[in-house]
Amino acid sequence: MKAVVYAGVRTVKVVDVPDAELEQPADVVVRITSSAICGTDLHMYDGRTGAEPGLVLGHEPLGVIEQVGSAVEMVKRGDRVVMPTHLYCGVCVNCARGLSAACLRVRPGGFGAAYGYAGMGAYRGAQAELLRVPYADANCVPVPGEPGDDLEDDFVMLADAFVTGWHATELAQVFPGSTVAVFGAGAIGLLSAYSSLLKGAAEIYVVDQVPERLDKAAELGATPIDYRRGDPVQQIRDLRRVRGLPIGEEAMGGVKIGIDAVGFQACDRSTPGQENPAQIVSDLARLVDPTGHIGIAGVYTEKDLHPALEGHANGRLTVPWATLFAKGVSIGFGRTHDRRYTVLLRDLVLAGRARPSAVVTHHGRLEDAPELYRAFDQRAGGVIKAVLRP
Numbered sequence: 001m002k003a004v005v006y007a008g009v010r011t012v013k014v015v016d017v018p019d020a021e022l023e024q025p026a027d028v029v030v031r032i033t034s035s036a037i038c039g040t041d042l043h044m045y046d047g048r049t050g051a052e053p054g055l056v057l058g059h060e061p062l063g064v065i066e067q068v069g070s071a072v073e074m075v076k077r078g079d080r081v082v083m084p085t086h087l088y089c090g091v092c093v094n095c096a097r098g099l100s101a102a103c104l105r106v107r108p109g110g111f112g113a114a115y116g117y118a119g120m121g122a123y124r125g126a127q128a129e130l131l132r133v134p135y136a137d138a139n140c141v142p143v144p145g146e147p148g149d150d151l152e153d154d155f156v157m158l159a160d161a162f163v164t165g166w167h168a169t170e171l172a173q174v175f176p177g178s179t180v181a182v183f184g185a186g187a188i189g190l191l192s193a194y195s196s197l198l199k200g201a202a203e204i205y206v207v208d209q210v211p212e213r214l215d216k217a218a219e220l221g222a223t224p225i226d227y228r229r230g231d232p233v234q235q236i237r238d239l240r241r242v243r244g245l246p247i248g249e250e251a252m253g254g255v256k257i258g259i260d261a262v263g264f265q266a267c268d269r270s271t272p273g274q275e276n277p278a279q280i281v282s283d284l285a286r287l288v289d290p291t292g293h294i295g296i297a298g299v300y301t302e303k304d305l306h307p308a309l310e311g312h313a314n315g316r317l318t319v320p321w322a323t324l325f326a327k328g329v330s331i332g333f334g335r336t337h338d339r340r341y342t343v344l345l346r347d348l349v350l351a352g353r354a355r356p357s358a359v360v361t362h363h364g365r366l367e368d369a370p371e372l373y374r375a376f377d378q379r380a381g382g383v384i385k386a387v388l389r390p
């Protein structure tokens with residue numbers, strides 16, 4: 001089968017690899033109809049997080065079941081299914097509590113796993129014609145319709161981008177009336193903003209510097225903040241003041257909720273062209289109001305092979321702890337407990353209340369992966385979210 005593999009820093013290739021096969025009785029093999037490229041793939045593409053050449057990339061699959069293991073009971077050949085990024089067994093003590101990203105059985109010696117992801121288990125990726133899905137009864141989420149129909153892009157966003165956007169709003173405790181600032185206008189930030197909107201947030205600001213991404217934030221109903229025009233924290237405080245705060249609430253002139261949808265490769269605002277992994281948390285500490293909440297969905301890695309700043313190879317950051325303590329801010333981190341949200345968000349799509357496909361800008365065949373990765377990595381050509389259709 002054809003697959004997209006990591007071939008070295010900023011190089012992916014489309015090569016022939018052995019077909020995905022059933023390996024365990026609980027497996028299925030899925031023929032992939034859509035497979036999205038993610039900002040997480042870029043951390044590997046940039047040579048930062050230790051991907052080995054030859055790794056089949058991709059963790060956002062949608063497809064049709066082609067082969068079924070003897071122990072699989074809940075899905076069958078021909079079913080159209082979406083598979084959450086972070087695979088899980090479905091029954092261990094963490095999965096049973098809905099904490100599937102911390103599954104204790106999918107990565108012996110560790111917890112949690114993902115397809116095509118350095119350091120997250122030996123599972124081949126989904127940017128390929130076929131994908132082996134273990135624990136298929138747990139990991140295959142059925143969706144109706146036919147491949148290529150008008151919900152294809154909405155359903156593939158259920159594998160990761162929409163659930164992670166939603167997860168960020170859960171970590172940050174968004175609820176009706178919230179004021180929200182999202183840093184990062186990639187698919188994750190945009191879908192965090194969109195999820196906030198679905199939850200009834202009153203004001204939503206989205207910070208980035210890429211014009212097409214800021215335009216998309218506005219199209220979705222958020223207020224775009226271009227950080228090239230000055231300190232985004234001050235810009236948001238100024239906008240909040242213009243709208244007027246009730247008397248006595250001046251100390252609440254920031255936002256109640258802050259979301260990090262950027263991660264460790266954040267641009268350093270004071271030194272354009274350089275990264276600063278502590279940029280977002282330091283901005284959020286200044287912006288979030290007393291008693292506010294922060295949700296961190298952007299990835300931070302314990303192993304950065306080429307850290308932008310000396311001393312940052314192991315993910316240790318200088319964080320304005322005292323400010324966060326004084327304000328009584330709560331912080332939630334981490335990978336999405338996909339299965340908790342996948343079905344709920346699928347049903348929002350089916351009810352016509354959510355169209356996460358709004359962030360998809362590009363489509364291609366597997367052969368187009370090298371060019372799409374290059375453009376996406378440079379945040380160029382208007383690429384926000386690209387979907388491969390093998």
Ligand SMILES: NC(=O)c1ccc[n+]([C@@H]2O[C@H](COP(=O)([O-])OP(=O)(O)OC[C@H]3O[C@@H](n4cnc5c(N)ncnc54)[C@H](O)[C@@H]3O)[C@@H](O)[C@H]2O)c1
Nearest residue numbers: 039040164184186187188262263266267298299334335336
């Ligand atoms: N927690 C999870 O389960 C999970 C799942 C998927 C993705 N992620 C992570 O979420 C992050 C975003 O993913 P994506 O696909 O949207 O990636 P992306 O690379 O498309 O988007 C990141 C955006 O951040 C912007 N940015 C960089 N520095 C900034 C700064 N200082 N201030 C504001 N914006 C800044 C970039 O311009 C870019 O538009 C990545 O770190 C990815 O690995 C986490």
Ligand SMILES: [Zn+2]
Nearest residue numbers: 038040060160
């Ligand atoms: Zn992803």
Ligand SMILES: [Zn+2]
Nearest residue numbers: 089092095103
């Ligand atoms: Zn489990």
